[in-house]
Amino acid sequence: MQLTRSRRAARHAAAARTTVLAASAALLLTVAGCGSRLPESAFGAPPAGSTGRSTDTGANADSVKVGIITSLTSPVGSETFAGPRYGAQAFFRALNAAGGLNGRTVQVVTCDDGGSGIGNQDCVHRLIDREKVFALVAGSVLVYAGAPYVSSKGVPDIGGQPIGTAYEQWPDLYGIYGSSAPRDGRSVGWDGTLYQSTEIYRYFKEKLGARSAAVVSYDQADSARYARQLEEGLRAEGYRVLNQTVDLALPGFQAVAAAMKADGTELLFDAMDTRGNAALCQALDAAGVRLKAKVTNVQNWTATAGADYRDSPGCRSVLWATSSSLNYEDTRYPEVQAFRSAMAEYFPEREGLLSAWELEGWAAARWLTDAMDSCGADLTRRCVEAFMNSGTPYDANGLLLPASFKRAPRPSGPLRACLNAARWEDSAGSGHGGWVTQVPDMTTTCYDVPQLPYRP
CATH class of the missing domain: 3.40.50.2300 (Response regulator)
Known part of the structure; x- marks a missing residue:
């Protein structure tokens, strides 16, 4: 039986949490040679007869708005959490350059929570209440204090880095490594136990x-x-x-x-x-x-x-x-080459700062995009969450080990x-x-x- 990603997510979360807290206590798509832009056919044309009409919060006939929350100015330095934000932005810029998602431009709104719980809650309210984002993506935060509010509003949060335990507790939150835990909002993992x-x-x-x-x-x-x-x-x-x-x-x-x-x-x-x-x-x-x-x-x-x-x-x-x-350096794989080409075009100053997390930010953006693409013209949060909860393993065009959110009994x-x-x-x-x-x-x-x- 294949290992569900919840166990791996828990270990990565513990590793990330330890690295960060210990430090704090101390105080587009392309193939090689074909350019950096994603081809216009990357996600297909709008379905025949599509109206591209507005169907949900943050989505209209011309665009869809997504939010990225990052602890960019956290006590442990500006690079600790930065990677996923840049990787996701590079993906969306390349996607827009290729014509967008079924004719919609992806608008990205970022927010720096400063690495604090209060700052995180402020970012969550700003993006959901004022900016009216359709979804969150590629989050990398020190303290995800706003997770309960995100879940209460039914806002899909896709591909976040599980620094803490929020992605193993709350529905509507989908960490980059998948999860088989109940995620019912009541307790972390299986009655407070992870594996x-x-x-x-x-x-x-x-x-x-x-x-x-x-x-x-x-x-x-x-x-x-x-x-x-x-x-x-x-x-x-x-x-x-x-x-x-x-x-x-x-x-x-x-x-x-x-x-x-x-x-x-x-x-x-x-x-x-x-x-x-x-x-x-x-x-x-x-x-x-x-x-x-x-x-x-x-x-x-x-x-x-x-x-x-x-x-x-x-x-x-x-x-x-x-x-x-x-490996973010292994350009034998077309999707890695696409990531490197897009980063070189849109964020050339980050050439010496690239990381595995940056590649996983790109994968998170692709995951959300594929979920939205599955909806065609009728782009709704409910449709996106149905894609995420289908139980079908997802690998971001080969970037990730297959991950899903199919609930399973206690391991x-x-x-x-x-x-x-x-x-x-x-x-x-x-x-x-x-x-x-x-x-x-x-x-x-x-x-x-x-x-x-x-x-x-």
């Missing part, structure tokens, strides 16, 4: 023959909580685990490096922000620690890795990332889970380089793994 799967640990055990791992976290509640999840998953796969905790304000990474060297640690997982990771890697290089892999998550799969780890080339040479989406027993993985490779030994895909096909790199319950 993680262990395919990442299984992959490195089989790929690299690793049998020992270290988990490093801050002495901060969210960081420690995620570290426990990492440790539980590793132990379930038979790893020997070294657990190390450092002071948030004055982390003693030299002691951690010494402990890992003495232990013979092969893999490194962490529950820290980029600042902490970079400092830890410097300590590891200085101590002569040689890992098989330093494993990071999709939130840190960025073009800035070369610069982030410039002072620890040894650690950087074993840097891996895993995800449920294609029990092993399920089949798949993943993508990439490794950072320097160019001729320099700090410049990029991410190179390490699996032949993410849809077939799959394992039968256990599901481990936890309470967020």
Whole structure:
């Protein structure tokens, strides 16, 4: 049985939440060579006899208005949450350049919530009450305090990054990784319980023959909580685990490096922000620690890795990332090439800031667009939600592992889970380089793994 994406969503949410909160506590479509615009036939012509009439809030004969909420000026920096916003905007600009959606132009309204709950509620009310958006898309926020209001108004929110647990609780909210939880608004997951799967640990055990791992976290509640999840998953796969905790304000990474060297640690997982990771890697290089892999998550799969780890080339040479989406640098895939071409045309200044999240923002925009396209001229929120709740797996033209929102009973027993993985490779030994895909096909790199319950 194929793993539903709820378990993967929960793990990504925990990883993102840990990275962000720990840092905060510290304070178009095209094929290669064919241009960057989406062909006019990308989504088809309006159905015969279509009137293109106004059918719902935010949609009229000529346009449809969508909103994007981002914690762009959050306490953890302007780039932490920025990616999905730019990826989605690039998709819609390319779509409009190709003639729009069945003749409708997609109007995008953005809002920066400043990384606060109050700011998020203000953005939600502005976009829904004043701007009258048809839907929200590609949200990436630190605190989704406005989620209950979005759901109460029946506004589809599609392809958001699950930083917290809102996408595992509220109807009308559709996170980028899918969900099989009840999402009835009453509790998170199944009566407050979510589940993680262990395919990442299984992959490195089989790929690299690793049998020992270290988990490093801050002495901060969210960081420690995620570290426990990492440790539980590793132990379930038979790893020997070294657990190390450092002071948030004055982390003693030299002691951690010494402990890992003495232990013979092969893999490194962490529950820290980029600042902490970079400092830890410097300590590891200085101590002569040689890992098989330093494993990071999709939130840190960025073009800035070369610069982030410039002072620890040894650690950087074993840097891996895993995800449920294609590598944003892997232009063998036409949809990735379309994303890169559109970003180069509409946001050329972001060439050195591209990320996996940016590609997932593009995928979110495509998901909403395909849902709207399924409605033809009769564009309604009800029709869009019927598309989202159909239970049919969706992969954004191959960008995502198939995801759906088909409700399922509380998980029990092993399920089949798949993943993508990439490794950072320097160019001729320099700090410049990029991410190179390490699996032949993410849809077939799959394992039968256990599901481990936890309470967020």
